Amino acid sequence: MVSILEVHETNKMIEQEKLDVRTITLGISLLDCGDSNLDALSQNIYKKILRLAKTLVATGKEIELEYGIPIVNTRISVTPIALIAGSACRSEGDFVSIARTLDLAARDTGVNFIGGYSALVSKGMTPADETLIRSIPLALSSTERVCCSVNIGSTKTGINMDAVLLMGTIIKETASATRENNSLGCAKLVVFCNAPDDNPFMAGAFHGVSEADAVINVGVSGPGVIRHALEAVRGENFETLCETVKRTAFKVTRAGQLVAQVASERLGIPFGIVDLSLAPTPVVGDSVAGILEEMGLESVGAPGTTAALALLNDHVKKGGIMASSFVGGLSGAFIPVSEDQGMIDAVLRGSLTLEKLEAMTSVSSVGLDMIAIPGDTPASTISGIIADEAAIGMINQKTTAVRLIPVMDKNVGEMVEFGGLLGHAPVQQVNTFCCSDFISRGGRIPAPIHSFRN
């Protein structure tokens, strides 16, 4: 029987330390929706999403109420559209009409984001992949809830540098197409290396082809809970520090696992994975930076930051893995700048630079995430940053991603507001030396030597 102190601890985590389930994401396969007629394809997609996700939002609310744990988002991910729409979509406009169908389906099911307007081009691009990629600026500027992702590399295939070059331009065009909203379109566009098939987190969620027809994936959260737990062991040695992270992560993940199982039962859809990522929000106290600073750093970005993040990430996983029957997705502490008040403060203080963030992505997080850069940053520079990040992912056999926002008409130091969970961020300095001769060589970077394991 649980004791009053345990009950008190759980309630404190929820009420004061902002423990929540960040997202219940319903992955839906659209592989059986294919049709060479555009209208028929659109209808098939819409009908299937509505059929499976009709009660998703209501179920999330019900679980939240009964178990007392906030469920911040309910979302949908679908099969990468480039894989299913190739025979019906001949032009960028055709693809955009599919994006609008997804947007409508998201609105009518009540989810706040739908992911999967995606292309997987880690080795090469089909005509459908390339047309979809070229349609992204218009798709993102004419929809509200659609999220895009493009996988441009993997440890097994190497890096598709043609796609890297193209994505630099697409990010700039998306920024320009959504310039009235602080280039917000770029916040819904992720460029991946080693993208996972079962990621529940936006903007990079899509339902991979290795997945079942429909599946429930859950992303937990709880940076505030970990930080509070670490306050109690201030000054203790690393063994105690790591143990505390591990124990706390176990509890956080168990809550996520429970929600995933209940949601799966009630919706009649199989449970997929729990994603162990620590996801911050702009709310004060819900910060990954706050954890690192609690460990003893004056400000995130100071020497020691990469080590602190590495141990945090590793022990969140060690605690979480035993708490869940299936772990997957991204499962790495997120370090988005605009969505984490501690990161924002560190940038403003001058302790956190783009280069330090890049170093941090090599040990833990998923990538350079939600970073505002000057609107006049050249496309080739953005491609260069994507290539660097992809190289870290490819060589280290981990997922990395880039979600940069070149904010039109803004310069270094200016603050940009994205709203809601996307937060706000100061425009950060980017290295201004040119890399365009390197980026525009064309072709691919071959797979690394350690990928040949057979």
Place this chain on the structure above:
Amino acid sequence: MNKTIITVVGKDTVGIIARVCTYLADNQVNIEDISQTIVQGYFNMMMIADIGRSQKPFSEMVTELENLGEEIGVRIRCMREDIFTKMHRI
């Protein structure tokens, strides 16, 4: 599955337990265990209750207990037991 944890947190005052228990009795909820303590200066009560015989939808009970808490001036939460056992037991 029908086990529920009801917690009451707030300033101590006359009749808190009586009011909560009356509500539960009216709704055929059986109380299996009650414990109380003072945590950081606040009155903390926890009840383990069986709602198996109650006809009321669970979500309605959550809301009604919350409202009752507001009337008395305390915070009442009613949550399914699993969330606690999963977190604190392997």
